Amino acid sequence: MTAQILAQPAFTPDGSLRIVRVTAAVLCLFGGAVLIWAFFQYAVVFPGPAVLAILLELPLLVGGFLLARVLRPIRNPPMLWSAAATVWGGSAAIGCALLANQGLISLWAKTAGVGFASNWSNSLSAPLNEEVLKLCGVVMIVLAAPGLIRGPLDGMVFGALAGLGFQVVENVTYGLDNIVQSGATDPVGAVTNSYLIRLSTAVGSHWAMTAVAGAGIGYLVLYGRTRAGVVRAVACLAIAMGMHLLFDAPHPIIGIKVTVNLVIVAGLYLFLKEEYLTRARAVVEQSAGTGLVTEDEAARILSRTGRQRALRQARVTGDRDTVQARQQDLLHSVEAEAA
Amino acid sequence: MRGSGGAAGAALMGSARLRGLAIIIAVMAVLTAGWPLLNRVVTDHQRLAPHSRLALGPSRKNSAVVTIGPGWVMQPGESNPRLVYVLKRGQVKMAIAYATLINNRQVDNLWAGLREVVQVSHPGATLSAPKPIQAMHGSSGDIGLVRGPDLVGTASVFAGPSRRFAIEMIVVETPGKSARLNLLATQRIIRSVLFPVAHRPQGQR
Numbered sequence: 065m066t067a068q069i070l071a072q073p074a075f076t077p078d079g080s081l082r083i084v085r086v087t088a089a090v091l092c093l094f095g096g097a098v099l100i101w102a103f104f105q106y107a108v109v110f111p112g113p114a115v116l117a118i119l120l121e122l123p124l125l126v127g128g129f130l131l132a133r134v135l136r137p138i139r140n141p142p143m144l145w146s147a148a149a150t151v152w153g154g155s156a157a158i159g160c161a162l163l164a165n166q167g168l169i170s171l172w173a174k175t176a177g178v179g180f181a182s183n184w185s186n187s188l189s190a191p192l193n194e195e196v197l198k199l200c201g202v203v204m205i206v207l208a209a210p211g212l213i214r215g216p217l218d219g220m221v222f223g224a225l226a227g228l229g230f231q232v233v234e235n236v237t238y239g240l241d242n243i244v245q246s247g248a249t250d251p252v253g254a255v256t257n258s259y260l261i262r263l264s265t266a267v268g269s270h271w272a273m274t275a276v277a278g279a280g281i282g283y284l285v286l287y288g289r290t291r292a293g294v295v296r297a298v299a300c301l302a303i304a305m306g307m308h309l310l311f312d313a314p315h316p317i318i319g320i321k322v323t324v325n326l327v328i329v330a331g332l333y334l335f336l337k338e339e340y341l342t343r344a345r346a347v348v349e350q351s352a353g354t355g356l357v358t359e360d361e362a363a364r365i366l367s368r369t370g371r372q373r374a375l376r377q378a379r380v381t382g383d384r385d386t387v388q389a390r391q392q393d394l395l396h397s398v399e400a401e402a403a
Numbered sequence: 404m405r406g407s408g409g410a411a412g413a414a415l416m417g418s419a420r421l422r423g424l425a426i427i428i429a430v431m432a433v434l435t436a437g438w439p440l441l442n443r444v445v446t447d448h449q450r451l452a453p454h455s456r457l458a459l460g461p462s463r464k465n466s467a468v469v470t471i472g473p474g475w476v477m478q479p480g481e482s483n484p485r486l487v488y489v490l491k492r493g494q495v496k497m498a499i500a501y502a503t504l505i506n507n508r509q510v511d512n513l514w515a516g517l518r519e520v521v522q523v524s525h526p527g528a529t530l531s532a533p534k535p536i537q538a539m540h541g542s543s544g545d546i547g548l549v550r551g552p553d554l555v556g557t558a559s560v561f562a563g564p565s566r567r568f569a570i571e572m573i574v575v576e577t578p579g580k581s582a583r584l585n586l587l588a589t590q591r592i593i594r595s596v597l598f599p600v601a602h603r604p605q606g607q608r
Contacts, residue, residue, distance in 0.1 A: 080417035084424050091431070109522045160435040167438030170480035174445045182483045193434050200427050207423050244523055245486065247502030247560070247569055248516035249509035257505060 077210075084207045092151055095159025099233070102162055106240040113251035117239035120259045124266060125150075125232045132224040132271065137337055138344060138366055138402075139395060141221055145209050149222045152201030153229025153274070157194070158237075161230075164193040183314050191308035194230070195301065198274040201226035202281045214403030216282035216296075217336045223278015224271045231270035235262045268311065268322030272329040277304035279332060286403060303328065341366070344402035357394060365394050447480040451490070459570065460501050461485050463599055465563065467570045469499060470595035472588050490592075495556075495576040495585040497592065498524070507566035514545055517560050517571055525575060527552050540597045553577060557586075559593050564601040572596075 107114040129150060133140040140146070168189040173181035202222050206213050213219050235258075242258040243251045262269075280300025287293030307325045344366055352362040364370030371391055378387035451457075453473035460466025474492050481489040487500040504510065518530040528551030536546040536559060544561035556575035563569060574589045 077413050077417050077420075080420040080424075084420060087424060087428070091428075105523050105526055108526075109519050156431075160431055163436075164434040164438050167440070167442040170442045170447070171438065171445060173479040173482065174442070174447060178477075178479050178482050178484055181479075182485045193438070196430060196434060200431055203423065203427055207420050207427075244520055245503060246505055246516075247509070247513055247571060248519040248523075249502070249512040250505050251519075253505040 081208065081210075084204070088148070088152065088156070088204045088208055091156040091160075093155070095156035098159035098162055099155070099237070103237060103240055106243070110240070110243055110248070110251045113243060113255045114240060116252060117236045117255045117259070120239070120255070121232045121235050124235070124263070125228070128228040128232070128266075128271060129225065132221060132228055135224065135333065136217065136221045137341055138399065139368065141212065141218070142209075145205055145212055145222070146225050148208075149201055149205055149225035150229035152204060153198055153226035153231075153270070154233040155229075157197040157201055157226065158230050158233045161190075161194045161197050164197070165189050168193060187309050187312035187314075190312055191305040194270070195273060195277055195305050195308055198226045198230050198270065199223070199277045199281065199301065199304075202274070202278045206281060206285055213282055213285050214399065215286045215340070216279040216300075217333075217340050218403065219278040219280065219282025219285070220275045220333060220336060221278070223281070224275035226278070227269075227271035227274030230274070231266070234270065235259065238262060265311075265318055265322050268307075268325035272325045273304045273307045273311070275329050276307065276332055277301045279336065280304075340402050344398050347398050347401040351394075351397075361390075361394065365391065365398065442480065445480075447478045448476045448491075449479050451475045451477055457484075457488055457499070458599075459484060459486075459488060459499060460568065465565065465568050466599060467501075467561070467563065468597045468599060469570075469592050470597075472591045474588065475592075492585055492588055493576075495574060495589060497572060497574045497589055499592075500571045500573075502569045502571055504562075504567050504569060510562045510566050510569070513560045513562060513569055513571075514547075517558055517573075520571065521549055521558055521573060524573060525549065525551050525554065528554065528575075530558050536593070538594050538596045540595075540602055542596055542598060542601070544596070546593070549573065549575060551575070557589065557593075561596050561598075564598050570596055 103114075129146065133143075133146050169181065169185040172185035172188060176184075202213070202219055205222050213222060239255040239258040239262075242254040246254040246257075248254075277300050280297035283296035283300065284293045287296070307328060310324060311321050313321075348357060348362045348365060351357040352359060357365070360374075364374050374387060374391070375384055378384040451471045453471070455471045456468050457471060457477075458466055458468050469488075471490070475490050476492070478489040478491060481487070485501065487498055490497045490499070502513075502516075509516075514533045521528050521530045528549050530549055531547040533545035533547045536544050538544065538561065542561050544559055546557055546559040549556040549558050554575045555578050556573065558571070558573045560569055560571045572589075572593055574593075576585055
């Protein structure tokens with residue numbers, strides 16, 4: 065594998081793509097190794113509760129994954145790259161964040177005092193480290209899969225997926241930490257308690273923050289390194305960090321924090337979705353007007369169920385493959401314009 | 404001409420991608436290695452005055468106070484007044500931790516739990532059977548010996564008056580000449596544990 069990579073000139077698109085993908089995989093392995101190193105002893109001493117902590121998170125992982133992909137209008141993002149973003153969040157991002165947070169939280173305690181640090185070190189460290197590290201996953205997707213993230217909505221979906229991976233693995237580590245913080249008197253109860261608390265705040269947690277930051281990367285892809293692109297990207301990252309700071313801050317109560325984060329992410333999503341669909345409808349109407357798309361196709365192409373219905377009908381007439389290929393072509397051009 | 408222009412464009416795209424990758428790696432390295440390195444440069448020793456009192460816990464109702472003898476330093480980088488204090492005196496390291504109990508029936512499991520906590524924090528170490536210990540202010544707890552491949556020490560636990568929390572103290576040191584002296588110093592801290600709620604001054608509710 066290494067010999068193949070080295071044999072390929074790095075500056076060719078294929079060579080550089082390969083390097084980006086292999087590097088991303090190596091960073092995920094590094095993050096995973098850091099996590100195993102940090103929590104191995106927990107798994108040795110509490111094997112049952114450790115398995116429970118993982119199993120309890122599976123519904124959130126699967127449900128969140130399916131939901132985040134459906135958030136993208138018209139059609140889901142590719143499964144492989146959706147999984148890659150989620151894996152990045154749950155390995156490279158969280159493994160590196162573990163080291164970065166330990167360093168910065170400790171620095172706060174040493175320089176500002178343990179009293180200040182006990183209240184504020186988490187909320188002043190995690191937003192900076194974790195938001196940037198999760199967002200690196202979205203940038204990695206931009207670099208490793210050209211053309212996949214074309215605008216803010218794509219960035220938002222991949223950000224949500226990277227955030228989800230981070231959130232799920234962080235929940236597992238919180239469950240394990242809670243065993244020791246409760247004196248290991250009831251490991252199963254500690255894991256379950258931690259799970260229920262994290263579940264109750266899940267809708268306003270990492271997925272929401274990174275979705276907002278990811279939209280910024282989408283803007284950067286759309287506008288390039290122009291003032292419009294950079295300002296939007298920085299603003300989205302700043303908002304995501306603000307959401308994270310609020311989430312980790314000692315005040316206000318958690319219900320308010322979760323609601324604020326949910327309102328921000330939902331508001332941005334609805335705004336971007338409406339813009340995206342308006343542009344997509346305009347492209348389809350324009351194509352229908354010039355006769356490139358039939359009226360029937362125009363009515364169905366933007367809807368998942370509409371396209372499936374067309375495919376079912378085509379199966380009867382025996383030209384399913386042709387219809388499917390036509391749908392893919394149309395979607396490709398509509399998405400390119402709508403982004 | 405067209406072919407060479409395409410190749411140049413592709414090479415440009417490839418180099419831009421690698422530049423992007425280099426930026427990502429640099430950012431990740433700065434956060435992942437930069438903070439820990441900077442943290443190592445800043446000293447993690449805060450000298451504690453003899454007879455300093457350290458309060459541990461999330462609130463006055465759910466807290467304990469310990470009194471520190473002479474010669475101890477706190478490691479602020481590992482300490483958090485809500486959860487844990489890490490203290491050092493020579494080769495001795497002492498962790499005083501607050502444990503939130505899930506319900507008040509868990510007090511009976513404190514020693515078994517402490518045995519597992521010792522295994523997590525000091526792989527390979529074992530904890531002996533408990534012996535009763537009484538603090539100077541009257542609180543009762545348990546204490547036992549910790550033995551590991553290259554360490555010895557003690558672990559002790561005191562349940563809070565509400566039975567919804569406990570204070571756990573794990574002391575370890577590499578065996579050496581000063582072991583007996585340090586053991587006395589840690590005994591002094593262990594026996595100083597005080598639960599403010601259980602010891603209100605008269606007239607205070």
